[in-house]
Amino acid sequence: MRRKVFVAGHRGLVGTATTRALECASENYVVLTRTHQQLDLEDRDATFEFFQKEKPDFVVVCAAKVGGILANSQLPVDFLHQNLRIQLNVFDAAYGSGVKRMIFLGSSCIYPRDCPQPIKEEYLLTGPLEATNRAYALAKIAGVESCRSFNKQYGTQYLSLMPTNMYGPGDNYHPEHSHVLPALIRRLHAAKVAEQPSVEVWGSGTPRREFMFSLDLGFAIRFLLGLSDNVFSTLTAAHVAPLLNVGVGEDITIRELAEMIRFTIGYEGELLFDVSKPDGTPRKLLDVSRLHNLGWKAQTTLNVGLHAAYEDYLKTLDKEKK
Ligand SMILES: NC(=O)C1=CN([C@@H]2O[C@H](COP(=O)(O)OP(=O)(O)OC[C@H]3O[C@@H](n4cnc5c(N)ncnc54)[C@H](OP(=O)(O)O)[C@@H]3O)[C@@H](O)[C@H]2O)C=CC1
Numbered sequence: 595m596r597r598k599v600f601v602a603g604h605r606g607l608v609g610t611a612t613t614r615a616l617e618c619a620s621e622n623y624v625v626l627t628r629t630h631q632q633l634d635l636e637d638r639d640a641t642f643e644f645f646q647k648e649k650p651d652f653v654v655v656c657a658a659k660v661g662g663i664l665a666n667s668q669l670p671v672d673f674l675h676q677n678l679r680i681q682l683n684v685f686d687a688a689y690g691s692g693v694k695r696m697i698f699l700g701s702s703c704i705y706p707r708d709c710p711q712p713i714k715e716e717y718l719l720t721g722p723l724e725a726t727n728r729a730y731a732l733a734k735i736a737g738v739e740s741c742r743s744f745n746k747q748y749g750t751q752y753l754s755l756m757p758t759n760m761y762g763p764g765d766n767y768h769p770e771h772s773h774v775l776p777a778l779i780r781r782l783h784a785a786k787v788a789e790q791p792s793v794e795v796w797g798s799g800t801p802r803r804e805f806m807f808s809l810d811l812g813f814a815i816r817f818l819l820g821l822s823d824n825v826f827s828t829l830t831a832a833h834v835a836p837l838l839n840v841g842v843g844e845d846i847t848i849r850e851l852a853e854m855i856r857f858t859i860g861y862e863g864e865l866l867f868d869v870s871k872p873d874g875t876p877r878k879l880l881d882v883s884r885l886h887n888l889g890w891k892a893q894t895t896l897n898v899g900l901h902a903a904y905e906d907y908l909k910t911l912d913k914e915k916k
């Protein structure tokens with residue numbers, strides 16, 4: 595039987611990848627989508643009406659207010675309230691329309707700031723949060739708690755994935771509000787074209803991050819949705835924390851990332867580190883052994899993924915010119 599899967603936020607980075615992965619298995623899944631304009635998930639009545647009419651079997655919640663370190667520090671109300679509203683509406687409407695299996699996107703940045711490394715799922719809520727994304731983290735932690743509570747009270751199969759920093763086709767290349775990888779692709783490309791002698795990189799360059807290609811996350815989501823009830827329910831049973839880390843298992847410094855991007859783009863100028871900008875969490879490397887034990891591993895190396903991401907950026911520029 596083909597399952598009807600609502601991918602909320604299908605035009606974003608993770609939603610694009612999830613939709614592509616599910617569409618590669620069209621014998622098993624029919625993908626249901628709505629743009630933000632067609633369905634504002636902050637609108638409770640519209641969200642309920644949509645779920646009652648469409649009655650999806652599965653839901654993947656990729657719709658969220660998302661941004662890099664600066665956007666998170668400058669717009670905490672937006673990150674807290676928009677995400678809480680989307681989550682409350684989607685969880686209630688999904689449960690109300692009989693959705694049994696849901697994948698909610700959490701994030702590695704919602705673990706305590708100074709966690710032991712690599713970060714295991716059980717470290718959630720064991721220490722203070724990183725100040726730059728505290729509001730966003732609290733909204734996401736509420737989403738994780740919604741999964742746990744629905745599973746406990748109603749026997750649903752709602753699972754929170756905890757992905758590491760993502761990048762890939764359809765990324766947000768905003769000069770200030772994006773994440774580091776698309777921001778540096780944009781800035782280094784512009785510097786190459788303008789033959790600038792140097793480029794600014796925020797912070798000290800010493801924080802470590804783990805980067806995963808978005809299509810790998812899309813395939814991880816497809817893998818998880820394809821698990822049997824027996825296996826999936828071990829991840830969402832009433833007595834377990836419904837969390838699963840998704841990452842590549844290796845991290846690099848921001849300086850190393852900037853050097854790799856410089857090489858990918860072919861920019862020969864200097865990198866200047868602006869320490870007046872925040873570093874954020876010093877390190878957030880995920881322990882991905884639970885996911886590996888289920889039988890899934892990321893496939894794309896950072897080097898290969900960076901070339902694909904740069905190609906995507908060049909296509910985005912071409913589209914902007916037309
Ligand atoms: N990017 C990353 O590095 C990571 C992301 N995640 C998580 O993955 C999920 C997806 O992130 P990502 O793909 O990067 O985010 P994007 O910003 O790329 O995409 C978010 C999508 O959600 C849509 N959206 C936002 N608000 C609403 C709304 N009220 N109603 C309907 N649609 C809405 C956006 O539409 P529009 O653009 O039209 O507003 C957009 O299509 C998030 O939960 C995020 O926390 C987790 C770890 C890392």
Ligand SMILES: C[C@H]1O[C@H](OP(=O)(O)OP(=O)(O)OC[C@H]2O[C@@H](n3cnc4c(=O)[nH]c(N)nc43)[C@H](O)[C@@H]2O)[C@@H](O)[C@@H](O)C1=O
Nearest residue numbers: 662663666703727772773774777795796797801872873874
């Ligand atoms: C995915 C995750 O993303 C955010 O957390 P973050 O990992 O700190 O994300 P970031 O990609 O913005 O920065 C990573 C590092 O890189 C440095 N850095 C250098 N130069 C640029 C730069 O030009 N832009 C940005 N954004 N960062 C830069 C920057 O100073 C920092 O040290 C959270 O909001 C959180 O909510 C979340 O979900």
